[in-house]
Amino acid sequence: MRIVDARVIVTCPGRNFVTLKIVTSDGVTGVGDATLNGRELAVASYLNDHVVPTLIGRDASRIEDTWQYLYRGAYWRRGPVTMSAIAAVDTALWDIKGKVAGLPVYQLLGGRCRDGVTVYGHANAETVPEVLAEVARYVDLGYRAVRVQTAVPGLPATYGVGKDRMFYEPADAAIPTEATWSTERYLVHTPQVFAAVRDEFGPHLKLLHDAHHRLTPIEAARLGKDLEPYRLTWLEDPVPAELQEGFRLIRRHTTTPIAVGEVFNTIFDCQQLITEQLIDYVRTTVVRAGGISHLRRIFDLAALHHVRSGSHGATDLSPVCMAAALHVDLSIPNFGLQEYMRHTEATDAVFPHSYHFADGYLHPGEEPGLGVDIDESAAARYPYQPASLPVNRLTDGSMHNW
Ligand code: CS2
Numbered sequence: 001m002r003i004v005d006a007r008v009i010v011t012c013p014g015r016n017f018v019t020l021k022i023v024t025s026d027g028v029t030g031v032g033d034a035t036l037n038g039r040e041l042a043v044a045s046y047l048n049d050h051v052v053p054t055l056i057g058r059d060a061s062r063i064e065d066t067w068q069y070l071y072r073g074a075y076w077r078r079g080p081v082t083m084s085a086i087a088a089v090d091t092a093l094w095d096i097k098g099k100v101a102g103l104p105v106y107q108l109l110g111g112r113c114r115d116g117v118t119v120y121g122h123a124n125a126e127t128v129p130e131v132l133a134e135v136a137r138y139v140d141l142g143y144r145a146v147r148v149q150t151a152v153p154g155l156p157a158t159y160g161v162g163k164d165r166m167f168y169e170p171a172d173a174a175i176p177t178e179a180t181w182s183t184e185r186y187l188v189h190t191p192q193v194f195a196a197v198r199d200e201f202g203p204h205l206k207l208l209h210d211a212h213h214r215l216t217p218i219e220a221a222r223l224g225k226d227l228e229p230y231r232l233t234w235l236e237d238p239v240p241a242e243l244q245e246g247f248r249l250i251r252r253h254t255t256t257p258i259a260v261g262e263v264f265n266t267i268f269d270c271q272q273l274i275t276e277q278l279i280d281y282v283r284t285t286v287v288r289a290g291g292i293s294h295l296r297r298i299f300d301l302a303a304l305h306h307v308r309s310g311s312h313g314a315t316d317l318s319p320v321c322m323a324a325a326l327h328v329d330l331s332i333p334n335f336g337l338q339e340y341m342r343h344t345e346a347t348d349a350v351f352p353h354s355y356h357f358a359d360g361y362l363h364p365g366e367e368p369g370l371g372v373d374i375d376e377s378a379a380a381r382y383p384y385q386p387a388s389l390p391v392n393r394l395t396d397g398s399m400h401n402w
């Protein structure tokens, strides 16, 4: 079975998505997500100009060989653009292999290890009373885990507090908007939020929080200690993770579990974090970390070191990525949680899929392959819209991490 065509489809049903569709000589097709928020056209170009020409004529069944060809053949290895492009090819080839076998991809990955994939939603609001109402809404929807984010008093706007409640799109302008940040205010406010949430909802609801790369290790240690009474399932991205050994300092001071990894694109970004058990959940995803093939390598290394999965699943990862993630989540022994920020109706119409939410779990469905596709005529109705992620400055104007 040869690859005879590969199309890169850029569409914007409310936000931009990049999808690779591979077509084989037998007429079987497969899809892969290649969306990189704010850098979508870079990945589209990498695919169109440097990957697709090499795919035509290749044997579609040779997933690992194709992965190695694209990874080693790049010479300039790693990075979010290259690895998102490789991810899209890998994911599409797994989709094809499942369809050819007549099996959902999770069956090719060893079958299910659990009944369903436990997901967490995003309760976000300006004030504590409002966020308590949002947490209650997610509990009423059946969620077993909820991420909690509020505005920080005294700051004009804060990461994670969106205009909409069910989905959050931070890429809000062609030229990055500028946000203002105060770690001091944030460190005072955040423990108060979780004191109120625990008081309202009791000890068993899984609670999570995303610090979004904004602290130093000692600040993260301070926050982790202050949050210990509220027993979070995880504190996410406390610090930027280029300096992996920096997490030793956090570990020395607090037992609050740490989750990191949504920006990682290969196993090397988290190898030390995992092997030294400096984190408790690794948040790497199908679309960012080289596809299903490489993501499984990361989760296998994590399984040896008591680290569980906690894959990113924000609105800017397409339903193609979400579908693929669920097949991996269902089949690995060390699954932790799956983020599930819903997509708009317009997005769901462009990406028909078989995954569905029930009783706090997502289920990928039993369709052969990934159980998702792209409706190319619907996609064509939504042309690309330039959009960038914000930047962040401290109150004195210094550049900070968004
Ligand atoms: C966040 C994301 O969902 C998360 O954990 O970190 O919303 C992130 O800000 C976006 O995916 C960036 O595009």
Ligand code: MG
Pocket: 210, 212, 236, 237, 262
């Ligand atoms: Mg995050």
